[in-house]
Amino acid sequence: MRLKTIVAVLGVGAVVACAPVQSGGPSDTGTDEKTGQLRVWLFDEVNRGPKEAVVKEAISEFQGRHSGVTVDVQYIQVSSRAERFKAAFSDPKSAPDVAEFGNTDLAGYVSAGGFSELDLSKWDESKDLVPTVLDTAKVDGKTYGVPWFVGVRALYYRTDVFTELGLKPPTTLDEIAPLARQIRQRKPELIGISAGGKYLFAALPFIWANGGDIAKQDGGKFTATIDSAEARAGVAKYTELIKDDICPPATCAGNGGDASVEAFRAGKAAMTIGGDFNRKSVDASSAAGKYGVVPLPGKTPGSVAPAFAGGNLLGVMKGTQRKTLANEFTQLLASKKYQQKMYAAMGNLPTFSDVQKQVSDSDKFLEPFTKTLQSGTKFVPVTPAWAKIEAQTVVPTMIQEVVTGAKNVETATADAAKTMNAAFAS
Amino acid sequence: MTAKGQGRTAFAYLAPALLVLGGLLAYPIYQLVLISLYDYGQEQVSGGAPLHFLGLGNYQKLLGDQQFWGVLGQTVAFAAVCVVGTLLVGAFLAILATRVRTWVRMTLFLAALGAWSTPAVAGSTIWLFLFDANFGFVNEVLGIQGFSWTFDKWTAFGLVAAQVIWCSFPFVMVTLYAGIKAIPGEVLEAAALDGASAFRTAWSVTLPLLRPIILVVTIQSIIWDFKVFTQIYVMTNGGGIAGRNLVLNVYAYQQAFAASEYGLGAAIGVVMTVLLLAITMFYLRALRRSGEVL
Incomplete structure (x- = not known):
């Protein structure tokens, strides 16, 4: 009995007195050696x-x-x-x-x-x-x-498919969905545009081009704006692409950037959003020599959607x-x-x-x-909280919730904003 | 020797083992609990920010999170399916192994050992290949090319559960097989002489004798399947579409450790430990009540 009491007291004492380990951490050493x-x-x-x-x-x-x-x-x-x-x-x-x-x-x-x-x-x-x-x-x-x-991303498209169908690359952001739908209708074996549910950097330009943003900074504090009307319009435009008549969710909802471009490389997609850094891999694929690149268009003809x-x-x-x-x-x-x-x-x-x-x-x-x-x-919010938001896959989850029909755009964006604000506040 | 002296001697013999256990078990658990009481992120670890004592703050946040409860329920159900599946498959094959010819049994054991010894990541990846929507062998055979097993919540869970059962049934099978083989022949003979049917022998003789072993493999399976991480992480790409295939361990990794919220992660760890202990205790008590001497 006495032993138990002692152990209990020691245990409580240890929890109260000690704290988790902290390293001294990097600090300015003051030394500046020249060799x-x-x-x-x-x-x-x-x-x-x-x-x-x-x-x-x-x-x-x-x-x-x-x-x-x-x-x-x-x-x-x-x-x-x-x-x-x-x-x-x-x-x-x-x-x-x-x-x-x-x-x-x-x-x-x-x-x-x-x-x-x-x-x-x-x-x-x-x-x-x-x-x-x-x-x-x-x-x-x-x-x-x-x-x-x-690295920036732009719109890759298959020149052979576009010529065959007598199409031109889109000149505004809103043209992309109808165009992609038309391609899939006429060539059902192709994905209209390979967009991914986890492809954050393809989704962001849609939000930015519609005048929305992920978050805004006010006096050093970030607040999520992903649930603003503009951002919602962008989310709606992007998630419209991940539907059975353009890029079926069963194939596309789980895709990130690499997998999205992979579908284009495999010759299974008429368009995708890819970076300048994807060029070598596309050139070494079945789409080599049959593709062109244009800037991802913005809301008005001739404009460019802000890229990440x-x-x-x-x-x-x-x-x-x-x-x-x-x-x-x-x-x-x-x-x-x-x-x-x-x-x-x-x-x-x-x-x-x-x-x-x-x-x-x-x-x-x-x-x-x-x-x-x-x-x-444009860029993602410059705050350590962003790493947290990314690790918690907040934005991809939001997109996937919309494309699977689990939530509508309003609820999904509102929930994402809530999670983000919690991260910004911590 | 007096009773006290005996106790001391026993303690002296146990001391090395206790020391090792203390170092390997008690200290990490102590640290886990400690960290769970702080706001302990990367800034705090590397000394860039002061430590902030939260008390039960992390637990409050966790228990107040709706998603946590959803994931917890999912984890319990998933683990239950896996445990039952593992035990059934393992038991069936163990019984089968006692009834078949040697070469069949050897083949069965070799195949089981193969599944058992496959590393979880490799096993999960191979299963993904087999069930790939376009190029997978399974879809080829079933003639359903293009069907994605990992998209729908339930097919994804089912696929992962099948994989988990596949890689954990060998343990159950081998252990139960050894248990069945260890039952003295005289006992079975006596039952036969008394005119007991095969079913009666299995129910009243074999099963009670196997109970301690079944107990061990069940507890092992519960603990393993509750803590499953690799299979879900690899096969559903980190928790499925919109996180609908999350289980507690993957959730803890994603929400806490990848996001550098070690305090919150530690709190999830503590909750899991407590839960598993509770389940095990409950199970042991239920068994004791039913008359089992442990």
């Missing part, structure tokens, strides 16, 4: 060779400029990046000095205290960065990364002991020269407006994408 090893994390790619070659070139240039400095590059998997970065933030000793990361991850990483603010004012080339793209590297007006490349500005940034970790070197390496790898090389090697769209123009002048394929970029892109 030694600079550690860099870049993302691994399916076909990494060309990327690695360009990076090696940059490293040898960098090491030539700084004696006593070596650069060690580690290629990390995109799929396990969250764990890797979380571990790096928790244990600064295992962290790199410079890292590549996705711009949608930025807000979460910054609030975890992982990346340090960058001062780009002394870097001449930085004034040519496309402003809306540079915005994707900012949190609360402070810059934490340099956009290394950008995806892409990767290069940033300097907060816990680095070689701040100056890390900054210099970041600026070198993200420079015009190396972005151009990266474009040649990997097809990555550059983030400088002049370099963008150069590459699209020499490669007509890029025109719809650069045109989309220049007519203004």
Whole structure:
């Protein structure tokens, strides 16, 4: 009996007195060594060779400029990046000095205290960065990364099918559904437009083009606007595509971006929304040589629906002991020269407006994408809560609820707004 | 030796095992409970934000969430189907194994061991291939190309349940087979001499003798099937269309761990542990009441 009491008291005491473990976390070390090893994390790619070659070139240039400095590059998997970065933030000793990361991850990483603010004012080339793209590297007006490349999506369509049926690519957003329906009616073996229930970045332009947005920011606080009339109109327009007469839910409701493009690659879809980065894979498919790309049209003829500005940034970790070197390496790898090389090697769209123009002048394929970029892109809410909303698959669930008929647009968007607001508030 | 001295000696012998158990079981559970009382996200882990004690806040949030109750009900029903299915299939095949010729039994065991030893991710993926809407073997045979098994809530659950049963029946089968084989021949002979029918022998002799084993495999199955994660995660692509195939573990992963809400995730973990303990206790008590000596 006495033993039990003691154990109980100890147990309660332990719960009250102790707290879960917290690491010291990354902090400004204050040291700024000018020699030694600079550690860099870049993302691994399916076909990494060309990327690695360009990076090696940059490293040898960098090491030539700084004696006593070596650069060690580690290629990390995109799929396990969250764990890797979380571990790096928790244990600064295992962290790199410079890292590549996705711009949608930025807000979460910054609030975890992982990346340090960058001062780009002394870097001449930085004034040519496309402003809306540079915005994707900012949190609360402070810059934490340099956009290394950008990815936007546009409308892929099958030229052979369109010619055969005597059709023209859509000129407004509202034309897409009737057009896709007509194609499926006349060629029932084809999906009118391959849209996916989990394809967030295809759905967002529909919401934005209708004047809606996911959320709005007021004095640092986000509020969901996905249930506004404009956003609802966009959601209705997008979910209209995932119906039996265009893209049957049984096939399309579970699809994300890759699976949506896959249907187009397999020759099973007359249209899809794909990125500039999908080009190589489409060219290596049964749709090769039989497709064209136009910007995803907006509400009025000639306009472009605002696209999501995806892409990767290069940033300097907060816990680095070689701040100056890390900054210099970041600026070198993200420079015009190396972005151009990266474009040649990997097809990555550059983030400088002049370099963008150069590459699209020499490669007509890029025109719809650069045109989309220049007519203004948009972004997801820049707050750590967004990572949470994405992990909880709030928007895909909302779309799927509508396409399966589980909820109507009003209820689904209202519920999504509620979940989002809870995430914004936490 | 006095009783006290005996107790001390016994404790000394048990100490190493207790130490290991304490380290592997008590400490993680202590941490789990502790974390569940805090607002513990990535910012807190990496030291970017101060810790905030919530008390039962995470539990309040969880129990107030409608989706949690829906998922919980779904999990219980899904686990129940899987447990019953596993036991039935396992028991049937175990009995079959005692009645057939050696080479048939060997084949049966080899096939079962194959299913048993297939890693969950690989097994789930192979099942997905088999049931693929366009290129799957099953649809080819049934002549229903284009039919998606994973789209509809019930066919998706059914498919996953079949996979879970497929990979967990071998344990039940092997254990029950060993149990049946361990029943002394004299007992069965005595029953036969007393003129008991086959059914009567099975019901009044074999089954009671197998009870302890059935008890173990049932509890094991309940715990396994309640905690199923891989099959649902892989086969329904993270919880099905609009999350309608979520079970508790996948829900915890999606809502809490992937979203870096470790406090909430820990709370779900605690609730699951308590639930499983409660189910097991209830089951044990029910058995004890029915006269079983445990």
